[in-house]
Amino acid sequence: MSTPITDLAQLPPAFEKAMNSGKLDEVLSLLAPGAVMRTVTGGTVTGQALRDYAAGSIAGNAQLSNGPSRVVAGDDIAFVTEDWTLEITTPDGNRNKATGTSTNVARRVEDGGWRYAILNPLGTA
Structure with a gap:
């Protein structure tokens, strides 16, 4: 990402576009330093593990489709929810489809742009 998302x-x-185009560096550029993600299996990943998780999704030709976002924002922090659908090829070659509602936290970083600090695709589940 060359221009901050203001x-x-x-x-x-x-995020959807970066994931669907298979651009790992673009996906990671949309994450705040120290970002954490709750995985679809309920664990959490951060740092190198988060990078590896995103790379695995891209390797599985992940195709993400986000519904309309709902945002509640303060000065430098925001709560973002949205419905999503993800299709991905598993290591055994099967194409799987999952849906859910994410509850994410974004924050404004030093360059003035917004980035995800917490990704929670499982919402309140």
Whole structure:
């Protein structure tokens, strides 16, 4: 990502586009330093483990589709929810489809742009 995302509404579509185009560095550029993600199996990943998890999704030709986002924002922090669908090829070659509602936290970082600090695709589940 070369230009900071200053319009919070553009963060979810930017994440979707980066994931679907298979651009790991773009996906990671949308994450705040120290970001954490709750995986679809309920564990959490951060740092190198988060990078590896995203790389695995890309290797599985992940295709993400986000529904409309709902945002509650303060000065430098925001709560972002959205419905999503993800299709991915598993290591055994099967194509799987999952859906859910994410509950994510974004924060404004030093460059003035918004990035995800917490990704929780399982929502309240």
